[in-house]
Amino acid sequence: MHSITYAAVFTLLLGLYITRRRRNTTSFPLPPGPTPLPIIGNVHQAPKSHGWRQYLEWSKRYGPIVYLNMLGQPVIILSSSEVTHDLLAKRGAIFSDRPRLFFQKHQKLQTLVLNPTPVAAYLPFQNLESKQLLHDLSKDAGGYGSDVHRYFQKTVASIIHTLLYGFRIKDDQDPVLREVIQLNEEFSDFVQVGAHIVDTFPVLNNLPGFLAPWKQKAESHYTRKHALRMDNFRRGIESPAWNISKYLKEVVERDDIDMPSGELEFELGTLIDAALDGTTDTLIWFVMACITQDKGFIAKAREELDTVVGRDRLPTPDDKPNLPYITAIFEEILRWRPIAPEGAPHLNREETTYNGYTIPAKSVIVANVWAITRDESLFGPNTDDFVPERWLEDNIKNESGGILKSLPVPGWGYGRRICPGRHFAQNAVWLIIAQLLWAFDIKAGRSKETGETMPVDPLACTYKLVMRALPFKASFEPRGPWVSNIINGECDTYGVDHVVMLDQIGADLGKL
Ligand code: HEM
Incomplete structure (x- = not known):
């Protein structure tokens, strides 16, 4: 960084430090946390990567509410289901702002297309893409296996682009898909708490461009994102088919919603970005669980599938009520590997008190989802292990074999900011895992040179907005000839008129 910027930052730090010291006069103390240094606070202790692991340690030492001072910026880490629910859900009105992200009125439009009733209408198309995935995997990913990420990314991308804009994505090298992926990567870097000094000191945004390199980066990111979103929206409007772009444009015009041109395009692009990574990575973690965590869960799933579905057809969404073990697997994926282990940062509007502590206004609130999902008092023992049974009531069986427990699901976020796409994602991910388990033996890939099974580390992951498994190879072998018959007979879907x-x-x- 330029030395003038250093000088500006230092002066600001000092000012903020003094102001904050003066301001902290309330009767309740701040929550406990690691001991800060003057001026820089806890910056030197902040984890450089995989923060949720350190946050878990802090929660064990200091309790479920931990306070950090990051160069004057208060950060509150919430590590139990109860306190996170109390603050982010029950007091959602003051805890649902988010630093420099997203908009509020768009929630109304999101509801129209993402609530359980409309998403049920998308199931036939999700089923079509799930079948295509089976076809692609059986063609390319048997034997030694293949890097599977791209197949899942393409499937999810095709589901959302077809519904939102009317066009399918048939190739993982499709330029639209490549651009979304690249932009998502960049965005993920931008929104890491503390990744840019301007997050901590928004006043630095007033510096001229040559002293503020993040500005140019952000502008170029925005320009590319804007171009992609405008073009996709245009394709949606010009498409002969019904799609969500057309539908929401009509709603905005019909209901005279105050949404300047460009905002709807942006909103739809936000849905694409949010949907792509979360859904793809959840599916990849499922494959990881099959490869590294199978102590019998796959056999149990097969037993259920063979009893309920049989071998003459694929599982369908209608089978869901009769396949509780598959649903338990789905819930366990979100718990075992929540894609946002530090949640998404929220910001509280006003100072508040909770359990005898002061939570200062404009604190960055981190839901320590990783710690919550490891809580043995909620989920039973060995929470680092993948155990679908923890979601099923002991000894209570209905005709379909089991009753699901009602446990907290922090993987979707909290309060007003809870993931609006969760019903959409639940349907898609559930169906895909049911069909994959029905169809394939899923194993780690093997080296073509030695034939040896390639080691896969279930903890190796990236540290960005989304927790993503590092690339690994997996092999998908059809379980038997009955599977190949069905895949060959009905899963090459590119002849279907979407x-x-x-x-x-x-x-x-229209009938709703
Ligand atoms: C398994 C898949 C998915 C997971 C695990 C997931 C998880 C999450 C999480 C943890 C958040 C942050 C919530 C918070 O701030 O507390 C979020 C936000 C969001 N998700 Fe999802 N998501 C998934 C799929 C989807 C899909 C398919 C869509 C759209 C079709 C979607 C749309 C969104 C949007 C728009 C937001 C931002 C909400 C806001 O800030 O107001 N997500 N998601």
Whole structure:
């Protein structure tokens, strides 16, 4: 960084330090946390990567509410389901702001297309793409296996681009998909708490561009994002098929919603970005669980599938009520590897008190989802292990074999900011894992040179907005000839007219 910037930052730090010292006069203390140094606070102790692991340690030492001072910026880490729910959900009105992210009125439009009733209409198309995934994997990812990330990314991307804009993504090198992926990577870097000094000191945004390199980066990011979103939206509007772009444009015009041109395009792009990574990475963690955590859960899932579905057809969404063990696997994936182990940062509008502590206004609030999902008092013993049974009531069986427990699911976030795409994602991920378990033996890939199984580390992951498994190879071998018959017979879906399917979705939504 330029020395003038250092000088500006130092002066600001000093000012903020003095102001904050003066301001902290309330009767309740701040929550406990690691001992800060003057001026820089806890910056020197802040983890450089995989923060949730350190946050878990702090929660064990200091309790469920931990306070950090990051160069004057208060950061509150919440590490139990109860306190996180109390603050982010029950007091959602003051705890749902987010640093420099997202908009509020868009929630109304999101509800129209993402609530359980509309998302049920998308199931036939999600089923089509799930079948195509089976076809792609059986063609390319058997034997020694293949890096599976790209297959799942393409499947999820195709589901959301078709529904939002009317076009399928048939190739993982599709330029639209490549650009979304690249932009998502960049965005993920931007929004790391503390990644840019301007997050801590928004006043630095007033510096001229040559002293503020983040500005140029952000502008170029925005320009590319804008171009992609405008172009996708145009394709949606010009498409012959029903799609969510057309539908929401009509709603905005019909209901006279105050949404300047460009905002709807941006909103739809936000859905694409949010949907792609979360859904893809959850599916990849499922594959990881199959490869590294199988102590019998796959056999149990097969038993359920063979009893309920049989071998003459694929599982469908209608089977869900009769496949509780598959649902337990789905819940366990979100718990075992929540894609946002530090949640997404929230910001509280006003100072408040909770359990005898002061939570200063404008604190960055981190839901320590990793610690919550490891809580043995909620989820039973050995929370680092993948155990779908923890979601099923002991000894209580209905005709379909089990009853699901109602346990907290922090993997979707909290309060007003809870993931609006969760019903959409639940349907898609559930169906894909049911069909994958029905169809394939899922194993670690093997080296082509030695034939040896390649080691896969279930903890190796990236540290960004989304927790992503490092690339690994997996092999998908059909379980038997009955699987290959069905995949060859009905899973090459590119001959299906998706325009007809989309128009049917439009007609179904019209009846609501
Ligand atoms: C398994 C898949 C998914 C997971 C695990 C997931 C998880 C999350 C999480 C943890 C958040 C942050 C919540 C918070 O701030 O407390 C979030 C936000 C969001 N998600 Fe998802 N998500 C998934 C799929 C989707 C899908 C399919 C869509 C859209 C179709 C979507 C749309 C969004 C949006 C728009 C937000 C931002 C909400 C806001 O800030 O107001 N997500 N998601």
